[in-house]
Amino acid sequence: MIKGIQILGILVSVYLILQTVLEYKKGNHGARRTIIWMGLWILIATLFAFPSLTLLALPILTMQDAMLSTVVIGLVIAYILMFQTYQHLSETERKLTKLVQNIAIHDYLEKATGNPENKQNE
Amino acid sequence: MTIWKRQPAIPRTSRMSNKPIYVFIPAYNEEENIEEVINGLKKLKMNIKTYVIDDGSTDRTAEKARKAGACVIGHPVNLGGGTAIRTAFAIALLNDAEYIVTLDGDGQHNTDELPMIIKEMRNGADLIIGSRFLKEQKHKMLPYRLLGIKFFSWLISKMVGIKITDATSGYRAYKMETVRKILSRLKENQYYGLETVVKMAQNRAYIKEVPVTSKKRIGGKSKKGVLNYGYNLMRVVVKNLK
Numbered sequence: 001m002i003k004g005i006q007i008l009g010i011l012v013s014v015y016l017i018l019q020t021v022l023e024y025k026k027g028n029h030g031a032r033r034t035i036i037w038m039g040l041w042i043l044i045a046t047l048f049a050f051p052s053l054t055l056l057a058l059p060i061l062t063m064q065d066a067m068l069s070t071v072v073i074g075l076v077i078a079y080i081l082m083f084q085t086y087q088h089l090s091e092t093e094r095k096l097t098k099l100v101q102n103i104a105i106h107d108y109l110e111k112a113t114g115n116p117e118n119k120q121n122e
Numbered sequence: 123m124t125i126w127k128r129q130p131a132i133p134r135t136s137r138m139s140n141k142p143i144y145v146f147i148p149a150y151n152e153e154e155n156i157e158e159v160i161n162g163l164k165k166l167k168m169n170i171k172t173y174v175i176d177d178g179s180t181d182r183t184a185e186k187a188r189k190a191g192a193c194v195i196g197h198p199v200n201l202g203g204g205t206a207i208r209t210a211f212a213i214a215l216l217n218d219a220e221y222i223v224t225l226d227g228d229g230q231h232n233t234d235e236l237p238m239i240i241k242e243m244r245n246g247a248d249l250i251i252g253s254r255f256l257k258e259q260k261h262k263m264l265p266y267r268l269l270g271i272k273f274f275s276w277l278i279s280k281m282v283g284i285k286i287t288d289a290t291s292g293y294r295a296y297k298m299e300t301v302r303k304i305l306s307r308l309k310e311n312q313y314y315g316l317e318t319v320v321k322m323a324q325n326r327a328y329i330k331e332v333p334v335t336s337k338k339r340i341g342g343k344s345k346k347g348v349l350n351y352g353y354n355l356m357r358v359v360v361k362n363l364k
Contacts (some may be wrong), residue, residue: 093311096201097311100201101209103197103198104175104196104198105209107196108195
């Protein structure tokens, strides 16, 4: 019988699955990225629906508590995602900086060619 | 406690050509102050080329700077003072500039002191920092800001093995030959002051401080939040630990 936090977990997972599908339909995500995210949400939904599945991982993780192992695995996945997001943001910021500087320099050069810069400070 | 061993740098006196001095003013929403800064430079009657790096201002900074006679280089979006300074370096290199001077667009730097900074540059320095703590100031800084700047300057001094009293000052002069060597290693978008000092020192640059006057802002307000500023300065220090 599914109850309490399990219902909430499944509902959140379903919402995230729908969001991922929508992003794919809008063309914001490629097929590969959609499959990875869908896989992750389905895994989370399954674990919420059948928490006893985590018992299978207990011997590998050398843990004795199903709940604790779920939390630990969840935290590890969250940190991986955070790190990936951070990397992605840094890369985007670097690209944006480069782009902005290139635009500024390009504009300057364009103006300087038409209007010699010597005149600008006279 | 010097974090890394550093050979003492020596001034490399070079005959200064009659090339103009390029003055760069990074500015973000400084419409109330920018004209006065540019007019102050014009009064000097020196061979100066004034550039305003408008870092995505949403007010009339660019328009007023242009009207005052400066050449405006515009960033389409606001990225921070560090990016503006790197754009300034790129423009200076394109113009084959020998030396550049940078000063803030908020009107807190005294343009009358520019000839003194240039004179010090002629004596062979790679980086001149205008320090607000080498002479008595009429305009007093907020205590927490003062404490923060003094602490980070002390920290940087220990890191690079040179006594620096005002590592965050934006009133500076750079020798472009030295800047060229470190430019690709400058990454900070906002808090560039500490980073440039560290990279310059790593490159055995001759860094000198000169006393400058700090004035009160003419208008507008500082964009630096206390906690954010402190956190980011510490982040830059940690990032630049070797």
